[in-house]
Amino acid sequence: MVLLTIKTVQRVSLFVAFGGLVTTFITTFLPLWKTMNSELNEMENWYEGLWHTCIFTEEVGLQCKAFESLLTLPPVTLVSRILMCVSIASGFLGVLAAFFGLEGVEVGAGRERLKRNLLILGGVLILVSGMTTLAPVSLIAYVMVLEFWDEGLPDVMPRWEYGEAMFSAWFSGLLLVIGGSFLFVAVCMGDHQAKQQRKISCYNHTLQHQTLGRQNYSKTEIL
Template sequence: MVFLTTKVMQRTALFVTFGGLVTSLITTFLPFWKTMNSDLNEVENWFSGLWHTCLYTEEVGIQCKAYDSIMGLPMDLQVSRVLMSVSIVTGGLSVLAAFPGLEGVDMCVGQPSVKRLLLVFSGVLSWVSGLTTLAPVSLVAYTTVVEFWDEGFPDVMPRWEYGEAMFSGWFGGLALIIGGTLFFVAVCMGDYEQMPPSEPRSPQAKHRTRHYQKTEVL
């Protein structure tokens, strides 16, 4: 394809990675990881995130409060805080490292090996960022399912369910992994373009090549 060049692939990878990073960043601070409402009081909706817990009522609106103690949090939320922080840092470094490695950017000019290394490094960081986003979201999803189907809780007791932030976290993590993969594809495309053209070795191939060249001139 004419439009699928190395330059276009590099910018596509950067765009997808940056979109995944922004999505993961928003997911980290959204209080909608888990939601809960009670059949006894339908006007109240509870929301829980990594940093805040919120209560929504029709009269007052939404009110959020930070957790009182980190040590009092469940283990899945503590682990998720750490992993999401790692995801944001590695995703940001991936975008910063990829920018000077792009073709057409006046940085590291005349050093193709350095640009290639930066793109590979960005791909690895993007993969790490994607995995550290998918891991905490999946962990919280797993604990939510286990607690929801726990037969030890009374049936009248409300239970936590999936919130909107869970799905945005999965989307952001997949975008980061796809962006890292596209960086590797761009590197492979650049290596292929820099390969010297292979010359035909067999006499028949040489004869066909001369015939094609003569026909092309005519």
Template sequence: VYRTMMQLSGILFSLLGWVLSCLTTYLPQWKNLNLELNELEIWTMGLWQACVVQEEGGMQCKDFDSFLALPPELRISRILMFVSNGLGLLGLLLSGFGLDCLKIGESQQELKKRLLLLGGILFWISGITAIIPVSWVAHTTVQEFWDENIPDIVPRWDFGEALFLGWFAGFCLVLGGSLLNCTGSSTEVHLSSAHYTVAEMQDYCQHL
């Protein structure tokens, strides 16, 4: 029962992290800019477009014209977030087939264990590749904010909401992968009690 609960918790955390990492990839709020001259306008920048939020006219966005014209941190962040999303999806598929609750492959417990471990490792890599670009953009934003060569009257970019969402997504992916790896690397049951253990887990899963 404890093993099954850890598996389900790991999958749920990983699924939440994957969904949030996908949202982080496409949200335009990676950076915010509040103009003191016009407090009714807030500029935001993401990996794909820049937007201006007006109190009366809503939000208007414009896609970036060229990938090569972007700053290095945004170019690399696009690639890393795509890698994170792809690895997270692959991890969900593999670890899903490795769950004890799934009746497919009940007789192949060793294979299911390997799928669970591989899925957990993919979630780990996915979480790290989501944290790296978010942290990189945050680092460059801090550097630009405190750059003494820029006059004080020039507006500075600040952290956007998508950065915090990306950090939380990476944390959930790493946590979910850790839980799955813990259950996948736990001690194996004896062969004599294997059928009883599988039947007990199936019964518990049906109650859930």
């Protein structure tokens, strides 16, 4: 329990959140959200992300093409792209705010109320970032499951399956949620410590007054 100090919890939380933010940023632009392999041509593998569609062949290698227009995007892909961009922006602002709220950072030194508010703001923004990362990947996964088991499609027609980037997005979203949540734990630990210090200070102040009172009473008796 000695290692579980407020400063340690703050820094570990921020480190976890930053790792989730970096992973989210990389995952957003990876073309590996969906993967598909046709039984008719096993030499071809198709990949699709939020920004590109790619095909891999042994002869040519990997070739990618960006989506030509926003109007041609499926609604799920468009919504997911927007949510991932919101996640990156809110996560960056949250990590920045939480960094300036850390103990030991000289910016705002001596202004504990300001640092506490920065930690709370950072925690809220990081949680928003985590939720807006988990939402699109879960939505895409749900739609893919519906399409995979759609009985109206012919059995020979290939279906999209989960790509590596989807698991990466789930992982990064969980990291952001954990990091943001533990920032609130650090704030609660700081509030508890400040409350204990106020109690000790009040007790010492009362004890000091009682001691002075007894000394004055003793002096009066001697006189």
